[in-house]
Amino acid sequence: MRRSDEKKRDLTALRLERKKITFNLVLFLAASFVVLLAVITAAWFANNRTVTAENAPVSVANRGFELASSGSVVRHSTYWPNADANYDNGADGSGQVYGTNETVSYKATGGTVHQVKQWLTSDNPDEAVEPGSWGSMTFYVIPKTDGDLNIRFTLDVRGFYEEDDNSLVDISTISTDSSMDPIQKLNYQDALRYLQGHVFFFETLGAPEAQTDAYYFEDPIQNGTFTYQIQNAEADKLYPVTIYWIWPATIGQLTLKDNTSHLREGIPIVKDITGSETEPTDKSKVIDIVKTNKVDIFKYGSSSADGVNDVIDASDNPTNYSHLDDWYNKADQTIGVYIDYFMVEVNATLEN
């Protein structure tokens, strides 16, 4: 009697155990399957392959691209090795510029090389930039296969100071330096923030040499990023991309909608507006950038950034203007004192 009860209990317990095991096993398999599916899907998105099909009305995204530039000289080449040793000169190549008969030789990314320096046709080794300086970077995108190509460009500005032995120290690395005086550390880090706040990027040249209504650029690059699309890109052709940068000399060139107040010195960074244009205008985009980054554009001293948006909106008021001008110039002075070199880095990734 006892044995049968025990056996019954054992049997029930065993069945329960088996159920538990089965349940656990199923759960485990289900979870693995879900995760595996997620992983495969992610990999598929990141690793698109071209599918060619006859008479296909839709072309699938391109598999990749290289970046290249042509020229015989790299600016400040002696400083590159200690600025960032990960940057390669690039592998030699030559190819046709898309839409032309022109063949150029270039240096490009490829294989294990993912970071290359910008080459130029000529350079002035003593050249140094200051408030008011501006320039451009022209490089090539070389698609690896045919098809539509969507690239996301992200722009970064890195700051360096020079040691007595001419080596460069990347300011983004000094936060962990325990031997540096904390005030000095803050000076360098503030200077880098101001530099990043004071360098503006644009996609298109404006009319800087115009006799009337001159302005520097069009199409401000907001949040440091923009997309670049080529439809039906041809493999191995060179597609030129130019980005423009400027370190404006005065805040008025950025925030004043026009010069009716006569407060502005120099020509505006983007076209002046009357207020009747359809928004957003280049000017409103630039003013938005200034408001968004106001902590990194103005050196306030004892004032705070609170309420500064209103000051920026009314920068044609002489009192407001004198504050913004003073804060902007003080930030410029800090940049000049603490930053010795800076790097403009263009990151490119495939976008779908």
Next chain:
Amino acid sequence: MKNKITKVMHGKLPWIAALLLVIISITCYQTYAWFSHQKKIAELQKVKEPNQLFISAAYAEDVIYFTIPKIDVSDTTKPTKEIYPFAVAGEYVNEFTLQLAHTTNVPFTYKIYEANINTSAVQNSVEYKVGEKWTEFATLTFDQRTHPAGTMLYLTRGTEVQGQYLNETSSGSKLASNKYHEETFGEYSKTYVQDNAEPLYWQKSGITSVPDSSSWGAKPFFKTFVLEIDWTGLTEYNNKETDVIYISAYRDN
């Protein structure tokens, strides 16, 4: 045997194994994806050092103490010229440019001389009481500031700074031409600017900062000058006239 399987299937082991496998897979795929599709191209720029020169009072004090009090041309008992001291001060530069810009309502003759600093009264000197070093120079030490605040110094004219006017209508006219109207007034038309409000610009470049640069050691410096305003030969004016003068310095190298 059944017990062993039970134990293993019940334990945390299968979950840990699954989790590890998944993490490894994800990392591999993500890393591979990143490597194969991010490229960079970059260039370097050098930043120019900002101008670190200031116009200060004669002994590197706050420029607020540089004053030109009212000039009374009618008092014929007094000499017809006066000297006013100031200094160019700051971080070391090899050479610098000094610029004087002034309006021409009163036809004064302006000259700039290097100043000789004397500790006892000398003829034709201007008395100067040393003040506290300018707070702007808090981080700079001037080896030249050998006299403490409160010392009375006597400044005389030294070597003349041989500059020249850049935009006189004709030599000695003491009137500015339109040459730098746009630089001064921008879009503001010449028709709204009275002839005497157009400033005259005077410059001298290549002024050495210290007598012996090779032994100076690139330390902060200040160089004292005196501005001489001369009204010899001017007759009395019944109207008050005001002129504006600007003194500026810029490093050459």
